[in-house]
Amino acid sequence: MGAYAEIYRRSLDDREGFWLKAAESIAWSKPPSVALDASRAPLYRWFPDGELNTSYNALDRHVEQGRGDQPALIWDSPVTQSQRRYTYAELRDEVARFAGALTGLGVTKGDRVIIYLPMVPEAVIAMLGCARIGAVHSVVFGGFAPKELAARVEDAKPKVIVAASAGIEPTRVVEYKPIIEAALETTEHQPSAVVVLQRDAAKAELTERDVDWAELMASAEPADPVAVAAIDPLYILYTSGTTGKPKGVVRDTGGHAVALAWSMDAVYDVRQGDVWWTASDVGWVVGHSYIVYAPLLVGATTVIYEGKPVGTPDAGAFWRVVAEHGATALFTAPTALRAIKRVDPEGGEIVKYDLSRFSTLFMAGERLDPETYHWAHDKLGVPVIDHWWQTETGWPIAANPRGIEKLPVKPGSATVPVPGWDVRVLDQAGNELPADKEGAIAIKLPLPPGSLPTLWGDDDRFIEAYLSRYEGYYLTGDSGYLDSDGYLFVMGRTDDVINVAGHRLSTGSMEAVLAAHPAVAECAVIGVHDALKGQLPRGFVVLKAGVDIAEEQLRDELVAAVRADIGPVAAFRDVSVVEALPKTRSGKILRKTMRGIADGRDEPVPSTIEDPNVLTALRPILRTEKG
Numbered sequence: 007m008g009a010y011a012e013i014y015r016r017s018l019d020d021r022e023g024f025w026l027k028a029a030e031s032i033a034w035s036k037p038p039s040v041a042l043d044a045s046r047a048p049l050y051r052w053f054p055d056g057e058l059n060t061s062y063n064a065l066d067r068h069v070e071q072g073r074g075d076q077p078a079l080i081w082d083s084p085v086t087q088s089q090r091r092y093t094y095a096e097l098r099d100e101v102a103r104f105a106g107a108l109t110g111l112g113v114t115k116g117d118r119v120i121i122y123l124p125m126v127p128e129a130v131i132a133m134l135g136c137a138r139i140g141a142v143h144s145v146v147f148g149g150f151a152p153k154e155l156a157a158r159v160e161d162a163k164p165k166v167i168v169a170a171s172a173g174i175e176p177t178r179v180v181e182y183k184p185i186i187e188a189a190l191e192t193t194e195h196q197p198s199a200v201v202v203l204q205r206d207a208a209k210a211e212l213t214e215r216d217v218d219w220a221e222l223m224a225s226a227e228p229a230d231p232v233a234v235a236a237i238d239p240l241y242i243l244y245t246s247g248t249t250g251k252p253k254g255v256v257r258d259t260g261g262h263a264v265a266l267a268w269s270m271d272a273v274y275d276v277r278q279g280d281v282w283w284t285a286s287d288v289g290w291v292v293g294h295s296y297i298v299y300a301p302l303l304v305g306a307t308t309v310i311y312e313g314k315p316v317g318t319p320d321a322g323a324f325w326r327v328v329a330e331h332g333a334t335a336l337f338t339a340p341t342a343l344r345a346i347k348r349v350d351p352e353g354g355e356i357v358k359y360d361l362s363r364f365s366t367l368f369m370a371g372e373r374l375d376p377e378t379y380h381w382a383h384d385k386l387g388v389p390v391i392d393h394w395w396q397t398e399t400g401w402p403i404a405a406n407p408r409g410i411e412k413l414p415v416k417p418g419s420a421t422v423p424v425p426g427w428d429v430r431v432l433d434q435a436g437n438e439l440p441a442d443k444e445g446a447i448a449i450k451l452p453l454p455p456g457s458l459p460t461l462w463g464d465d466d467r468f469i470e471a472y473l474s475r476y477e478g479y480y481l482t483g484d485s486g487y488l489d490s491d492g493y494l495f496v497m498g499r500t501d502d503v504i505n506v507a508g509h510r511l512s513t514g515s516m517e518a519v520l521a522a523h524p525a526v527a528e529c530a531v532i533g534v535h536d537a538l539k540g541q542l543p544r545g546f547v548v549l550k551a552g553v554d555i556a557e558e559q560l561r562d563e564l565v566a567a568v569r570a571d572i573g574p575v576a577a578f579r580d581v582s583v584v585e586a587l588p589k590t591r592s593g594k595i596l597r598k599t600m601r602g603i604a605d606g607r608d609e610p611v612p613s614t615i616e617d618p619n620v621l622t623a624l625r626p627i628l629r630t631e632k633g
């Protein structure tokens with residue numbers, strides 16, 4: 007048996023022993039005596055009697071062990087043409103000071119803090135500052151509109167919001183303060199303070215409730231880390247579900263620290279002192295886990311990049327950053343590579359840089375299509391490792407566990423289930439499917455440490471959304487198959503979630519925006535294949551009888567409405583007015599069939615269809631009007 011197979015087996019056969027051993031890599035103020043508490047199954051809790059502080063583990067511990075002068079964080083910002091470095095000692099001091107500043111604003115253990123910051127070091131400082139005093143952070147991605155921010159404020163009820171005056175996109179400066187004001191105008195819940203990091207690109211006008219980051223820090227007393235229970239929440243991260251209401255994924259403290267530290271070594275083969283770069287955004291789970299927490303927990307150096315793969319200033323930006331900072335590994339989304347490949351297909355930019363220390367490219371966030379895989383592999387000459395996970399799981403479910411055993415790569419596959427994850431492929435009735443047969447990917451409970459214990463304030467929704475479809479299993483929402491070698495192929499979502507440029511979005515929430523237009527009788531939004539972004543949303547609307555509106559005008563209004571309500575990140579630009587939508591006899595819109603036709607597949611007409619003529623009429627529109 008290979009090293010991977012042996013460790014995988016052990017992780018499932020002896021959960022207690024396996025995870026208690028892994029827990030030894032973390033400094034506990036009260037070490038756990040048991041790993042798993044199953045007394046409230048299907049709600050499980052990891053390390054129920056352990057106590058620790060994540061900020062201490064990510065910072066102080068390294069300083070105390072003599073690594074205070076090692077770089078902890080390198081900020082590289084082509085959009086502001088700046089760079090900044092923090093050693094572990096410097097980052098600890100900044101975090102301690104910000105934690106003290108939060109305490110001064112009345113934030114105490116268990117309080118929520120919304121962080122609405124672009125890719126600046128202060129985002130990391132704010133997150134770890136919350137963790138230091140046991141406050142629960144909830145980071146909101148900058149590309150969302152006020153309404154999305156408002157939904158998160160209303161659900162998390164933050165005592166404080168921490169924001170920047172501006173984020174910098176290549177073509178425009180995004181002023182955050184007006185977005186916050188617009189959001190707070192609509193919410194019942196009001197934070198007591200808004201901390202604003204003033205940036206040169208656009209200074210915000212501060213009102214009575216606002217506090218200037220720099221002034222606050224200048225007068226703050228550093229705060230020591232406080233011990234919290236392993237089962238206390240570290241953060242909430244909202245993600246798109248099938249409805250318009252985002253799901254508040256909860257991350258606990260102890261299981262998260264143990265799992266992430268373990269994954270850094272076992273999955274990514276990255277250790278203390280290595281330079282590691284995740285090119286994502288702190289607003290997504292990839293950013294939480296692998297820009298901020300995991301690299302710092304193991305004492306590596308993390309790069310935080312405020313820029314894009316292309317246009318800041320060119321398609322060599324990623325290779326410049328890797329070379330300049332000596333990164334041994336890069337983790338990004340396939341869409342970023344497709345963007346680079348489109349501009350620099352021959353890889354002329356790659357050969358300009360010294361990539362001799364660069365050893366592995368990790369890819370996740372969406373399916374890694376074989377074409378992009380081969381391009382990256384050929385041009386970079388390093389292993390290209392696809393791996394699959396979700397906001398909910400917090401760390402990889404399927405991967406090539408590079409630190410355990412470097413398994414052969416099969417293009418199109420995320421490789422094998424990671425130790426801790428009991429991955430099964432099920433049919434409609436919940437029976438396990440044989441090799442090569444596609445079905446729903448489910449994970450047999452309990453999920454390992456680091457995965458979500460529940461949704462914020464809503465155990466029922468957690469159970470209903472994830473644990474009730476197949477009893478005893480967590481439903482991933484992805485479909486796929488295991489081949490005869492045990493390799494997992496993830497093929498796509500089975501629900502209304504789509505992935506646009508690696509950003510997870512809900513077509514259901516876009517439909518809610520379209521349906522609110524007075525001219526629209528009914529609508530459907532589907533994700534269609536896009537060569538750059540993986541998927542793009544496409545809307546189809548049926549007009550109310552007697553409505554007189556020019557199609558062009560309606561399109562513009564609908565596109566503007568989605569941008570205003572969800573945000574630019576939705577990249578919603580394509581709407582068709584149609585006579586009718588294809589439905590089943592029970593009235594369900596046949597979105598999956600529409601998606602298949604739009605993607606060029608030979609979709610059979612479902613036997614349950616109400617009126618086959620509707621689908622016949624729609625076929626050419628689905629096939630040709632891609633935009």
Ligand code: COA
Nearest residue numbers: 148149175180285286292339341342345371507508574575
């Ligand atoms: N704040 C404000 N606006 C943002 C934003 C942010 N943080 N991120 C994106 N946007 C805006 C963009 O400016 C763009 O606005 P526009 O319609 O006015 O042009 C819109 O949202 C769509 O952005 P995006 O989908 O990112 O497209 P793009 O054309 O700007 O860039 C890529 C395309 C591929 C370069 C880019 O999407 C990318 O780097 N993707 C990687 C994604 C990733 O790391 N995902 C995390 C999972 S691992």
Ligand code: AMP
Nearest residue numbers: 370371372373393394395396397496510
């Ligand atoms: P998010 O919660 O934003 O990380 O998005 C999770 C979803 O992205 C998953 O459920 C998948 O649909 C998709 N996804 C992420 N990584 C991969 C991958 N490596 N291969 C295929 N799909 C992926």
